[in-house]
Amino acid sequence: MLKKLFGKKQEKVSEETVFSPLNGQLIEIEKVPDPVFSQKMMGDGVAIEPTDGKVVSPVDGEIIQLFHTKHAIGIKSSSGMELLIHIGLETVNMNGEGFEAHVKEGDKVSVGDPLITCDLDLINEKATSTVTPIVITNGDIVESLSKENSGSVQNGQSKIFQVKIK
Template sequence: MLKKLFGKKEKLSEEVIYAPLNGDVVELEKVPDPTFSQKMMGDGVAIEPKDGKVVSPVNGKVIQFFHTKHAVGIESESGLEILIHVGLETVNMGGEGFEGHVKEGDKVKVGDPLITVDLDLVKEKAASTITPVIITNADVLENVEKKYTVGASNETEIMTTKVKG
């Protein structure tokens, strides 16, 4: 539904978010951390990763890259802000087992490498490898369609959104 704002129709653009990791896409509510499962940071999905290669799920730019390299924020070309948080309680690892391939301000395209992570080390030292993929500025969304897929690859669509413009 298009809303009228000052006599003009509000434009909606569609944004596809691809899997930033190879693995199984699961419901955010299944993440064993209330910050994510109760959607305190925003809506999205989570991925049970099969490998440690994290790539960009959208075309856009890096707006936040945590010094511990466990999480990255990207703003898509349509204005979505997407947080990829690798594992749970991985901040406590202090960057051990994580290698960053980007810095804040870098432009990225779908599939560009963001982070490489040693999943075996995460399994040993953190609570979980499950990786939430969150839209942190849901106020710009008209709607979001989530796609739960077993064996997603970096070319698998995991969310399709309509972004208010």
């Protein structure tokens, strides 16, 4: 009897696939030329060297943060996982120049929905790098993470990691 009562309160493990938010080359997070990301201070994940500036949603979820400089965006997926997409390195110093947001905080999004468009040439000129980390910022809810580590990726189509939520 008690087992049945308490058994119902346990959360079910859910799995979620995270798709690439950009077209480009997938690289390991440890190879990002910024210690905040390469040492996983913000969380675990992967990064992409983009070939164009069209950033789309990698998951079904809700926009929980859009930085006023539009260089980074936070999404809470339907499983509760929180993802940060940080477009380029040292792009905060661009103060939004070259970035156009297509969503706002509170918007619901699906995989492939446009989030941000950015000018890669301008980022190359004014920032350190176009490398874009995609990290899980609430890793404490993750039971396991299976990452793709390299290869060419298509936005909204290529799987970059599979997550099991506790």
